[in-house]
Amino acid sequence: MTLPVPTLDHVVVNVHDGMDAAVETYRRLGFAMTPRGHHTLGSINHLAIFATNYLELIGVPPGTAGRTDILGWPIGLNGLVWGTEDSAALHAALGGAGVSCPPPGEFSRPVELPDGTRDAVFRTVRLPNDTTPAGRLYFCHHLTRDLVWRDEWRHHPNGVVDVAQAVIAAAAPQRLGALFRRMFGDGAVQPIAGGLRLVAGLTSMDVVTPAELARRFGDAAPQGDTRDEYMAALVLRTRSLAQAAGAVQAEGVRREATRLLVPATQTMGVVLQFQE
Known part of the structure; x- marks a missing residue:
């Protein structure tokens, strides 16, 4: 039994207890970040909302201890999240595909609007943390989508409209490839130079492979330290490369014919590629 290949819901950049610096960094990169959110789980976040997905900065207030789901991972790109409209059915389907994971968990955060405060509510189905040292892979079920994808939050000075690609570096790409095939079927996974591709x-x-990552991004890519797998890069689709170049304020930015490259040292640990 396999699941239909879902769409990407969002990507997560882990900033530990450095949220104040992180959100200002992303504003300097041309993102219009949402007001700070406070989850019932104790974490805090800011979002850059795009057309069909979004980028999340996740962290904890300074002095927080015990949040190993955040503090136990390195700073940087830490989560790739697929969407679902039925978390209970998804959990059952994952079990049927031989992918064991905890049952859906629910949490919320208040959202302040001009007409009052409402709670944005989410249910997540998370693959076990030991699925990959690269970071967290999970599914998100939005019960209040209108509190996330609001038009006033979708307009960014850098012109970004979507996450086009996420890149994981792996010494042995076929290990994750086998998981994706078990979950989504053989047809969902395609061979590419230096690895494989899941289209969502x-x-x-x-x-x-790290060699392919270096070929694509050079020394702008993050270093994986001792991890065999690590989330490394995001390719972002912008309305205008010229607009992105005018909005991004960071050191070491490379303007090329078809892309703008921001090194991981300037982004809390993930190389960002802007392209039309």
């Missing part, structure tokens, strides 16, 4: 709606997730 309009977004692809590439799992490539």
